[in-house]
Amino acid sequence: MHWQTRRFLLDLSRPRVMGIVNVTPDSFSDGGRHDDARAAIAHCERLVAEGADILDIGGESTRPGSPRVDADSEWARIADVLAAAVTLGVPVSVDTYKPDVMRRALDAGADIINDVQALQLPGALAAVAGRGAGVCLMHMRGDPASMMELAVYGDVVAEVGRFLAQRAQAAMASGIPAGCIALDPGYGFAKTAAHNLQLLAGQRRLAALGHPLLAGWSRKRTLGELTGRAVHERLPASLAAALRAVSAGAHVVRVHDVAATVDALKVWTAVDAAKIDFSETKEPAP
Numbered sequence: 001m002h003w004q005t006r007r008f009l010l011d012l013s014r015p016r017v018m019g020i021v022n023v024t025p026d027s028f029s030d031g032g033r034h035d036d037a038r039a040a041i042a043h044c045e046r047l048v049a050e051g052a053d054i055l056d057i058g059g060e061s062t063r064p065g066s067p068r069v070d071a072d073s074e075w076a077r078i079a080d081v082l083a084a085a086v087t088l089g090v091p092v093s094v095d096t097y098k099p100d101v102m103r104r105a106l107d108a109g110a111d112i113i114n115d116v117q118a119l120q121l122p123g124a125l126a127a128v129a130g131r132g133a134g135v136c137l138m139h140m141r142g143d144p145a146s147m148m149e150l151a152v153y154g155d156v157v158a159e160v161g162r163f164l165a166q167r168a169q170a171a172m173a174s175g176i177p178a179g180c181i182a183l184d185p186g187y188g189f190a191k192t193a194a195h196n197l198q199l200l201a202g203q204r205r206l207a208a209l210g211h212p213l214l215a216g217w218s219r220k221r222t223l224g225e226l227t228g229r230a231v232h233e234r235l236p237a238s239l240a241a242a243l244r245a246v247s248a249g250a251h252v253v254r255v256h257d258v259a260a261t262v263d264a265l266k267v268w269t270a271v272d273a274a275k276i277d278f279s280e281t282k283e284p285a286p
């Protein structure tokens, strides 16, 4: 499988790592750490050196209850970071649900638009269609203020799958090529810990929709609930979740801790390669 982005065709025959760059004062795990452009650019460089296959730059936190930011302020946060990131040799994604920010990001050379609202805002499909960009369509309900009240499902895997299939159809109907579209279950968005775990257990059904699948478990609250760990103590839990996501069909994992995830996936893929070698080896004579 491949994911077509603006400048790069990503080969997904091995799992890929999307490194998170939050240029925000208030993101749930790294708020304020890279909120001036210089620090954020240095972070981009570091993540690429650590082996990130994609950078994902965000200028507004989606943490439950976080304040909304207007398009001009969001753009002001990310513009210089994006301009530097597109020179680093990897595809650059911009995490935004605002059509105005999408347009400006694409004008500035972004390769992917990562939208937690799955291009549902008026004007979002039109902002992306015809630009050759990759898109990531994520499932959520409501907005960060209201989403946890909307965490009510019968069969969470089926409902998320139906939503993602509908949004992929809408994107294709607006002229976005199928090969540009990745899907994301939206772990932690309008979902309880039980929903997140059910979704991960059933994630293969979402991979079967035929689009690249992206999974974002890094440092999320469900991992804190399972382990009792504070947000900066969740690396082992995040690695376990990333590997489970890949084994359940995820092609891209969105993470804060790139170096550790790259190492974990190197071991994972080495075992897969060894399986092929062994299948071709004759049993030794008894």
Ligand code: HH2
Residues within 6 Å of the ligand: 020, 022, 024, 026, 027, 028, 029, 058, 060, 061, 062, 063, 095, 114, 115, 116, 136, 138, 184, 186, 187, 214, 215, 216, 217, 254
């Ligand atoms: N999670 C977050 C933000 N954007 N995009 C996709 N496609 N999938 C995700 O799971 C996802 C996402 C939340 O994490 P983070 O960016 O670390 O925090 P914040 O929203 O507080 O900046």
